[in-house]
Amino acid sequence: MAETEASSDSAAGMTLDAVRDALVRQEDTIIFYLIERAKFPINSPTYDESRASILGFGGSLVQFIVKETEAAQAKAGRFQNPEEHPFFPDVTPPSLVPPYDYPLVLHRAADFINVNDQIWDMYFKELLPLLTEPGDDGNYASTASSDLNCLQAISRRIHYGNFVAEVKFRDAPQDYEPAIRAQDRDALMKLLTFEAVEEMVKKRVEKKAKIFSQEVTLNSTESKGKYKINPSMVSRLYGEWIMPLTKHVEVEYLLRRLD
Numbered sequence: 001m002a003e004t005e006a007s008s009d010s011a012a013g014m015t016l017d018a019v020r021d022a023l024v025r026q027e028d029t030i031i032f033y034l035i036e037r038a039k040f041p042i043n044s045p046t047y048d049e050s051r052a053s054i055l056g057f058g059g060s061l062v063q064f065i066v067k068e069t070e071a072a073q074a075k076a077g078r079f080q081n082p083e084e085h086p087f088f089p090d091v092t093p094p095s096l097v098p099p100y101d102y103p104l105v106l107h108r109a110a111d112f113i114n115v116n117d118q119i120w121d122m123y124f125k126e127l128l129p130l131l132t133e134p135g136d137d138g139n140y141a142s143t144a145s146s147d148l149n150c151l152q153a154i155s156r157r158i159h160y161g162n163f164v165a166e167v168k169f170r171d172a173p174q175d176y177e178p179a180i181r182a183q184d185r186d187a188l189m190k191l192l193t194f195e196a197v198e199e200m201v202k203k204r205v206e207k208k209a210k211i212f213s214q215e216v217t218l219n220s221t222e223s224k225g226k227y228k229i230n231p232s233m234v235s236r237l238y239g240e241w242i243m244p245l246t247k248h249v250e251v252e253y254l255l256r257r258l259d
């Protein structure tokens, strides 16, 4: 690696390898939370806006849990971290705790990016029906908390696209700058896409889902093909939604990177 590249990388303490390692670790978090959510059936009353008559609140139970939890977490400083993005930014209260000095890695382009509306729709419309069994066991509050865990883990992963884009830009500004100046989304998408990496990610998450969600007994190491979540569903989640949305974040970030 050229001297200048190395020093600009280490200035921010970030390399593409380090960023990819963080994404690999986040896979574990996402898969464990999915396994936890799959413990409950779909529990559709959790999502029924007309059914939830919570005093002074007009939405569904899951909206209630997400808004209230996010509000408490916001006051405790969660969204000071550039990796975190609220689902209800319009009503997010300010932090009440002393600020932590997060390393300044990202361009202010990142401040304008929040794709949580798309993540919300994907999660409830596409993913939940694939993840859960039909049925109702009454555990609506725990179900909603479990949804929030999944949503936040997926959101963190997708918005990590900002960091991915930043290190890719720093590694090769000469490649990215013409496409940014031309505001050429397709060219940017081509530059930042690594199909071989995506194939590896899909295979790895399927394997992790198998290992993490197998039945573990003392008598046998065989899972007998019974898993708590469907491993190919996890691969599909990454291939159809998580990676495309991560790349969408990358493109949005890069479009503003020279502002």
Ligand SMILES: C=C(O[C@@H]1C=C(C(=O)O)C=C[C@H]1O)C(=O)O
Binding pocket: 020, 023, 164, 192, 193, 194, 195, 197, 198, 201, 242, 243, 244, 246, 247
């Ligand atoms: C995240 C990256 O950028 C793109 C998105 C990927 C992903 O979301 O996992 C994987 C490969 C790239 O096409 C990367 O290069 O690692």
